[in-house]
Amino acid sequence: MLLGIDVGGTHTxxxxxxxxxxxxxCKVRTNHDNLLDSIEAALKGILAQVDRSQVxxxxxxxxxxxxxxxxxxxxxxxxxxxxxxxxxPENFIPCKDFHSLSGSIxxxxxxxxxxxxxxxxxxxxACRAAGLKSFAAVTKxxxxxxxxxxxxxxxxxxxAGGGADFVTxxxxxxxxxxxxxxxxxxxxxxxxWRTYNRFADAVAQCMTDLGLDVRVNILKADGGTxxxxxxxxxxxxxxxSGPAASVMGIIALTRIHYDSVILDIGGTTxxxxxxxxxxxxxxxxxxxxxxxxxxxxxxKVRSIGIGGDSAISLTQGVVxxxxxxxxxxxxxxxxxxxxxxxxxxxxxxxxGDIARSRRxxxxxxxxxxxxxxxxxxxxxxxxxxxxxxxxxxxxxxxxEKPVYTIHELLENRRIVPRKVYIMGGPAEAMKMPVFxxxxxxxxxxxxxxxxxxxxxxxxxxxxxxxxxxxxxxxVVLIPKLKYEGKVGKGYDLxxxxxxxKERLLxxxxxxxxxxxxxxxxxxxxxxxxMVSGNRLAGKNIRVRCQVKPGVAFTLxxx
Amino acid sequence: MHSARKLGVIFFPxxxxxxxxxxxxxxxxxxxxxxxxxxxxLYDIEGVREYxxxxxxxxxxxxxxxxxxxxxxxxxxxxxxxxxGAIRAARxxxxxxxxxxxxxxxxxxxxxxxxxxxxxGFCNINIxxxxxxxxxxxxxxxxxxxxxxxxxxxxxxxxxxxNDPDVLFISLHQDGRTLYPGTGFPLECGGPxxxxxxxxxxxxxxxxxEGFLMVLDQVIAPILAxxxxxxxxxxxxxxxxxxxxxxxxxxxAQGYALLTERLNPHVAVxxxxxAIQGALPYVNLGIALALAGVDYSRVREPDFDPARxxxxxxxxxxxxxxxxxxxxxxxxxxxxxxxxxxxxxxxxRSKDIYYDTDNINxxxxxxxxxxxxxxxxxxxxxxxxxxxxxxxxxxPVGACARCQDLGFRQADExxxxxxxxxxxxxxxxxxxYLRFGF
Numbered sequence: 001m002l003l004g005i006d007v008g009g010t011h012t013x014x015x016x017x018x019x020x021x022x023x024x025x026c027k028v029r030t031n032h033d034n035l036l037d038s039i040e041a042a043l044k045g046i047l048a049q050v051d052r053s054q055v056x057x058x059x060x061x062x063x064x065x066x067x068x069x070x071x072x073x074x075x076x077x078x079x080x081x082x083x084x085x086x087x088x089p090e091n092f093i094p095c096k097d098f099h100s101l102s103g104s105i106x107x108x109x110x111x112x113x114x115x116x117x118x119x120x121x122x123x124x125x126a127c128r129a130a131g132l133k134s135f136a137a138v139t140k141x142x143x144x145x146x147x148x149x150x151x152x153x154x155x156x157x158x159x160a161g162g163g164a165d166f167v168t169x170x171x172x173x174x175x176x177x178x179x180x181x182x183x184x185x186x187x188x189x190x191x192x193w194r195t196y197n198r199f200a201d202a203v204a205q206c207m208t209d210l211g212l213d214v215r216v217n218i219l220k221a222d223g224g225t226x227x228x229x230x231x232x233x234x235x236x237x238x239x240x241s242g243p244a245a246s247v248m249g250i251i252a253l254t255r256i257h258y259d260s261v262i263l264d265i266g267g268t269t270x271x272x273x274x275x276x277x278x279x280x281x282x283x284x285x286x287x288x289x290x291x292x293x294x295x296x297x298x299x300k301v302r303s304i305g306i307g308g309d310s311a312i313s314l315t316q317g318v319v320x321x322x323x324x325x326x327x328x329x330x331x332x333x334x335x336x337x338x339x340x341x342x343x344x345x346x347x348x349x350x351x352g353d354i355a356r357s358r359r360x361x362x363x364x365x366x367x368x369x370x371x372x373x374x375x376x377x378x379x380x381x382x383x384x385x386x387x388x389x390x391x392x393x394x395x396x397x398x399x400e401k402p403v404y405t406i407h408e409l410l411e412n413r414r415i416v417p418r419k420v421y422i423m424g425g426p427a428e429a430m431k432m433p434v435f436x437x438x439x440x441x442x443x444x445x446x447x448x449x450x451x452x453x454x455x456x457x458x459x460x461x462x463x464x465x466x467x468x469x470x471x472x473x474x475v476v477l478i479p480k481l482k483y484e485g486k487v488g489k490g491y492d493l494x495x496x497x498x499x500x501k502e503r504l505l506x507x508x509x510x511x512x513x514x515x516x517x518x519x520x521x522x523x524x525x526x527x528x529x530m531v532s533g534n535r536l537a538g539k540n541i542r543v544r545c546q547v548k549p550g551v552a553f554t555l556x557x558x
Numbered sequence: 559m560h561s562a563r564k565l566g567v568i569f570f571p572x573x574x575x576x577x578x579x580x581x582x583x584x585x586x587x588x589x590x591x592x593x594x595x596x597x598x599x600l601y602d603i604e605g606v607r608e609y610x611x612x613x614x615x616x617x618x619x620x621x622x623x624x625x626x627x628x629x630x631x632x633x634x635x636x637x638x639x640x641x642x643g644a645i646r647a648a649r650x651x652x653x654x655x656x657x658x659x660x661x662x663x664x665x666x667x668x669x670x671x672x673x674x675x676x677x678x679g680f681c682n683i684n685i686x687x688x689x690x691x692x693x694x695x696x697x698x699x700x701x702x703x704x705x706x707x708x709x710x711x712x713x714x715x716x717x718x719x720x721n722d723p724d725v726l727f728i729s730l731h732q733d734g735r736t737l738y739p740g741t742g743f744p745l746e747c748g749g750p751x752x753x754x755x756x757x758x759x760x761x762x763x764x765x766x767x768e769g770f771l772m773v774l775d776q777v778i779a780p781i782l783a784x785x786x787x788x789x790x791x792x793x794x795x796x797x798x799x800x801x802x803x804x805x806x807x808x809x810x811a812q813g814y815a816l817l818t819e820r821l822n823p824h825v826a827v828x829x830x831x832x833a834i835q836g837a838l839p840y841v842n843l844g845i846a847l848a849l850a851g852v853d854y855s856r857v858r859e860p861d862f863d864p865a866r867x868x869x870x871x872x873x874x875x876x877x878x879x880x881x882x883x884x885x886x887x888x889x890x891x892x893x894x895x896x897x898x899x900x901x902x903x904x905x906x907r908s909k910d911i912y913y914d915t916d917n918i919n920x921x922x923x924x925x926x927x928x929x930x931x932x933x934x935x936x937x938x939x940x941x942x943x944x945x946x947x948x949x950x951x952x953x954p955v956g957a958c959a960r961c962q963d964l965g966f967r968q969a970d971e972x973x974x975x976x977x978x979x980x981x982x983x984x985x986x987x988x989x990x991y992l993r994f995g996f
Contacts, residue, residue, distance in 0.1 A: 085840060085858045086598045087847070091559045104860065107593040107839055112860040141597055180559075180599040285602075293602050402610075528586045529579055536580060540589065 001054040002552065004457025005042050006061040006219075006245045007035055010267020010309055010325075011425070013453035014042035016050045019553050024049035025450045035064055036202045043210060055212060061219035061245040061456045064199050065192045065238050069290060074191035075134040078127035080152050081183060082115055082139040092180045094187040094292060097130055099123035101152075108470060108540070109144030109477075115151055124155050128162045134193055136186035138170035140179045143479045144468060146171040166193045166233075171479040173234070174295050175466025175544075178285065184292035189236035196235035200228060215512060217461065221287060221298035223248055223280065223406060223549030224462020227511045236296055240287060242452070243271040243301035247280050249455025250421055252551045254445045258418040261391055263434065264452065265424035267309045268325050272302045272391050274398060276415050279405035280549075281398065297464075299406070302394045306386055308340040308351075308426045312361075312379045314368050319378040321386065330360035337361040337375075339383050340426060345376040349429035384433035391438075406549050423448040447555075458553065461513045464523075464546035467500040472530055472538030481507050493527040493541055500543040508547070521548050561605030562851025566656035568643040569595075570611045570663040575636035577915060582804065582832040583680040587664060594839035595846070606850050609650060611643030611663065614688050618645070620991035622691045622718070623683060624938060624950030624982045625674045628993065632674045633682045640665050644689035647825045648789070652697055658849040660794075661685075661827045662842060668708060668793050668829050669739065671717035673950060675942040676916030679710060679739060686793055686827050687718045690725065693789065694955055695989065699724060703787035705778060705821060706730070707770075707814075708795020708829040709805040711742025715793065716756050721749035721926050721933060724955070726757070726785045730773055732798070732807055733760040738914070744880075745896055747887050749926060750905050751933055754891030757781065759884055762876050763806040766869035767813030769877045770798070774820055776881040781888045792823035796831025796841045800867055801859070803832055808867045811837070815844030815854040823849075836861065903928055904937075918944045931958040935965050939978075946979040948995075953985045962987050969994065 001023065005014045007030055016024040026045030031037045039060070047055075068074050078097045083089040084104025101123065103115035127135065137152035149169045157163035168186040170179075207216065217225035219241035231238055246264040250256070255278075262273040262280075274281045281300040286293065305323025313320045321339050328334035330341045331352030341357035343349040351357075358372060365375040395415060403413050420442045422431055427448040435442040447454060469476040469487055476485045476496070481503055487495075501520050508515050524544040530537045571588035578584070595601070601608045618641065619629045626632075640663040647659035667686060669679030676682070690702050704719070706712035706729040719725040734740045748756040759773055782790065796802075798809035818826065826845055831838055840859045847854035898907030904925045911920040920942035927934040936952040949972050953965040962985065969983045973994050981994040 085856060085860070086594070086843065087559075087600075088853055088856050106835075106860055107590045107597065108835065141593075177593060177596040178599050178602070179597050180602060293599070526573065528573075528589050529584070530586060531580045531584065534580050540586070 001050065001056060002457045003043070003046060003055055003058040004453045004455070005039055005058065006242060006452040006456045007038060007063050008242055008266050008452065009063065009269060010307065012038040012042045013450050014046045015450050015453040015457055016046050016055070017454060017457050017555065021555055022447055022450070022454065025453065027450070032067065035062060036199065036206060039203065040206050043206070047210065052212060055214050057215045057217065058207070058212070059217045059219060059225055059456045059459055060203070061241045061452070062199070062238060063242060065196055065235050066240055068192045068195045069188065069239070073195055075194050076130070076132055077187055077190045078130070078132040078135045079183070079187055080123050080127075080135065080137050082148055083179065084112065084140045086140065092183050094184055097127055097132055099126065103139070103148055105139060105141045105145045105148060107141055107144065109141060109473070111145065111147065115148050120152065120155050127156075133165040134190040135164050135167040136170070136183070136190045137167055138179070138183045138186050142169070142171040142182075143175045143177060143466070144477070146479060166190060168193075172482065173480070174464070175468065175479040176295060178295060181286060181293050181295045184289070185236055185286070185294040185296060188289055188292070188294065189234060192235045196238070197232055200232050203228070219245055219456055219459060220462065221296060222282065222462055223299050223459065224547065225459050226461065226463070227513070230511060236294070239289065239296060240298055243273060243303065244299050245455040245459070246271060246423060246452040247273045247299050247301070247455065248459045248549070248551055249451035249453070250423060250445060252454055252458045252554050253447060253451055253556065254421065254443070255556055256421070259415045260419040260421060261417045261438070263387060263420065263422045265422060265426050265430055266307045267425065268305070268307045269303045270306045270387055272304065272387070272394055273299060274395065274415060274417070276403060276405050276413065282404050282406055284402070284404050300398065302390060304387070304390045306339070306383050308338065310339050310383070312337045312339070312342060312364070312375070314375070319375065319382050321379050321383040329357070331357045335360060337364045339379060342376040342379040343426060343429040345372050346380055348380070348432075349426065380433045384430065384437040387434065388437035419443065421445060423451040425449055454555065458551040460519070460550045460552055461508060461515065462547045462549050463504060463508055464544065465500055465504045467496055467541070467543040469496050469541040470538065471541070478503055489538065491541070492539065493525055493543070496527070496541045496543045497522055497525050500545045504545050504547070515547060519547050519550065521546050559603050561603050563605070563657040563849070565606045565846065565850035566609050566647065566650040566659040567600070567606065567846060568609050568611050568646050568659065568661045568663060570639050570643045572636040572640065572664050575634065575665060577680060583665060587832070587834050588662065588838070590835050590839045591662065591842045594843055598843060600843070600846060603850065603852060606846070607656070609646055611639050611661070612646045612649070614638045614641035614645060617991055618688050618692055619683055620982070621695060621984060621986070622688045623670070623674050624672060624940070624984070626940065626942070626945040626948050627980055632676055637665055637682050639663070641667065641683055641685040641688040644685045644825070644827045645692045647827065648689050648693050651789075651824045652693065658823075659825050660846055660849055661825065663828055666795070666829045668706060668712040668715050668795070669710070670714040671911065673920070673922060673938055673940050675920050675944045676913045676918045678911070678913040678915055680830070680915055681714060684714050684718060686715060686791055689827070690791065699955055700788040701786065702726070702789045702791065703728065703782055703785060704791045704793060705823065706793035706795070706829070707798065707817065708793055709797035709802065709807055710738055710795065710830060711758065712793055713739050713741050716742070716746065719752070720756060721752050721936065722954070723752040723755050723933070726755050726781070726787060728757040728759070728778055728781065730759040730761060730770070732805055733762055736763055737805060744884055744887055745892065747891055750895065750928065751926070753893070754888045757884065757888055759880060761807070762873050764808050764870060764873055765877065766808040766867050767810055767816065768869045769873060770809055770813055770817055771820070772877055772881060774817055777884050778821065780885060784889070789825070790821070790823040792818070792821060792826040793829045794818070794826040794845055795829030796838060799831065799833050799837040799841060801833040801836045801861070808869070810862060810867060811840035811844040811857050811859055814841045815848040815857060818845045818848035900928070918942050927961060927964065929958060929961050932956055932961055935961040935968075937968060947977065948980040949978040949982070951981070951983045953983075953987055955986045957987050
């Protein structure tokens with residue numbers, strides 16, 4: 001039995017599933033001041049319904065890192081970089097404690113100039129004087145030669161006596177090239193590290209208290225999971241995992257053939273995801289966090305401020321829904337009418353205190369000379385129209401650029417959706433209004449209200465590695481696994497591809513994950529002859545492997 | 559991070575095409591450039607975007623070249639994508655999608671002449687010319703300037719536009735007495751109807767940034783200001799670099815970026831450049847940033863040493879003299895015929911052309927009809943060690959009815975009387991490209 005918990009902006013959903021279906025589900029309000037409370041409550045709600053000895057795993061999707069950044073509950077980070085020749089790194093300063101050192105490594109990983117030890121020690125001193133304990137060390141082409149990043153880490157020292165509590169090394173995030181993104185990703189990782197680890201400690205404690213000795217995985221935005229242990233050093237990967245949980249949920253619940261739009265209408269937001277040829281689209285390089293581009297892989301999702309709890313407003317005769325949430329719906333005891341209240345008044349839903357929905361909406365409508373039914377109808381139409389307009393805009397943006405799904409690059413492919421799937425609390429109630437705006441076949445999958453938690457429960461681990469080998473230098477590197485080896489002249493693409501796959505699977509295995517080798521996709525494999533003078537000097541080999549996102553099993557009806 | 563100008567980059571490294579495994583023109587050539595551009599996050603700059611190349615069609619090539627025996631025999635798909643990359647670059651700018659475009663493509667093309675029997679100087683089809691002719695076919699007659707900053711004389715582009723007064727071709731290169739292809743002297747300045755529309759600036763070995771920029775400011779800028787082109791194309795070869803293995807110049811990444819900034823071409827197209835590790839990643843980055851209007855002051859090669867590259871005063875003096883003399887070629891071109899003679903209504907010149915890459919010898923007689931009304935029908939009789947005597951006829955852009963008629967009559971006659979194995983007719987007025995003898 002697998003447990004899944006999705007901590008959302010408004011609700012925290014939990015389910016227990018096995019191959020026979022959903023065994024239990026539970027929905028509690030999210031307490032933003034203490035996410036662990038919500039998790040614990042949801043977990044207890046589930047454990048009251050099932051035999052806890054049957055639980056094999058808990059997957060958790062949490063907004064903790066996202067909220068920490070949005071609410072600025074993050075550590076000051078000492079960022080020490082070295083960029084060598086190229087674009088001025090002043091363009092990429094993420095925070096005030098930023099130190100740029102001379103020294104450079106080139107595209108083949110050759111050290112062109114060493115780090116300046118005097119500059120390095122000045123930077124370390126300045127960071128210590130500022131009382132910093134979290135750091136990021138990022139150098140250009142560190143994925144080809146991590147020596148300078150390691151040197152910075154060593155200079156920072158560890159623990160007490162002014163040393164670092166934590167240092168993110170750029171090359172350990174991913175082997176992909178992109179210095180500015182690597183820099184931003186390392187910064188955010190260190191910024192949320194402390195908050196995240198406190199949370200991880202609390203989750204571990206909570207599991208012990210509940211007597212649950214099972215593997216805990218954390219959801220990532222790319223539609224996969226990582227182990228709790230791994231997440232402690234890479235917390236940035238847990239960011240924006242909520243939409244991924246929903247998308248994986250729909251994959252588990254429904255078979256999607258056509259280009260489709262997936263709408264997850266939650267309490268605060270609606271997440272729009274797009275499927276092409278049955279697979280969700282991904283961000284090509286990585287998501288943007290607070291105006292910084294990063295290397296955090298993610299499914300392609302647009303979040304807009306329309307949800308069940310979105311406030312209804314009326315200015316100059318125009319009815320709007322969202323983007324703000326001004327407290328709970330009247331149906332939940334609030335004082336401002338929301339989309340949920342409008343759906344209650346329109347008779348589309350029967351949620352919570354329906355009489356209160358009507359009373360509050362009537363009070364709001366009267367000064368404007370409107371019937372509550374009129375206002376409700378207009379609000380529902382406005383919400384559906386906004387969702388449709390945003391979807392159209394999102395598709396236009398996607399169709400302008402090459403399209404990448406979780407499996408592959410789709411060449412010259414325009415996405416033209418033929419179907420809309422809706423999930424989340426108000427899904428059933430919003431089905432017809434959405435259909436009227438989109439004019440496309442609109443489906444609400446079974447168990448739509450907990451699809452996100454189902455997705456969380458069933459999401460498989462993902463991981464990727466980049467291998468880089470240079471047979472002239474006789475080295476092979478897999479930065480993310482901190483692996484460096486020696487290779488002979490005979491090392492070739494075939495050997496490199498086999499090695500990348502094997503080391504990826506072994507690394508997962510050592511984290512307690514046994515992964516079917518068939519799930520490992522080789523995304524890139526190339527070998528170039530390097531010539532020096534008129535002589536073949538060696539091969540320059542690059543291999544990129546990825547465990548494709550997927551679900552442990554599906555709950556589709558046969 | 560924003561760019562001042564919207565830049566489109568078309569990157570096509572042709573990772574499956576090489577002349578031979580250890581040839582300078584091999585798969586590895588743009589590998590490190592790609593690494594550098596990715597590591598810099600070039601495409602994340604707001605205003606800079608990567609685009610896929612178009613694929614040049616056979617018709618795009620036939621509009622530009624006489625290929626013998628046919629297009630497919632002298633070019634591969636990589637060549638068509640490389641030329642298509644250049645077309646895409648021009649299309650981005652002309653459609654207004656981008657302000658500037660950089661076709662970072664290979665294989666190169668500037669040694670490919672009007673007639674193609676094979677590969678010379680690593681080039682099969684002239685990618686800038688295929689682009690320029692595509693532009694004129696789709697956007698009408700335009701004034702176009704091609705500034706070739708490759709270290710080797712752009713003899714192919716010169717040959718194609720020799721008789722075309724609407725295309726100004728300027729080549730600056732290492733002096734032909736010291737480097738392949740051994741041509742590109744100032745007195746090579748265009749045919750009788752386009753004299754002064756070909757400008758050659760042979761620079762002495764070990765010319766540094768100083769010399770290149772002096773030529774740009776004192777020769778190229780005033781000529782461009784007078785010519786007023788609708789489109790400026792830069793054949794951006796990078797083998798003037800101080801570390802290039804097959805040339806002998808002292809140009810740097812900073813120099814290339816400065817030159818690009820001042821020339822400010824609409825479209826830059828990569829040509830040669832074979833210091834693939836030590837120069838190309840930095841030169842290409844510098845050119846891309848300069849085109850986009852982004853600060854490039856920190857782009858420099860690992861072994862850059864301005865003192866070592868300082869220009870010898872003797873070289874400076876020599877270039878100063880060139881700068882005094884060369885503008886006259888454009889503003890007051892010589893009237894005497896340098897390389898041919900008038901025979902009746904025709905201007906006739908004979909050429910022997912060697913295709914070094916494919917080891918082919920060609921003998922060619924080029925005849926231009928001195929029409930007086932239009933640019934005039936072009937007739938090229940050619941035979942080579944690869945092909946028997948063949949004929950190319952071009953009714954040029956804007957040709958008069960008489961020249962058009964003459965072109966068709968000559969094509970008919972050539973078929974009736976025989977003697978030519980292949981006959982190709984380019985009719986730019988009727989937009990048709992005919993081949994006979996197949």
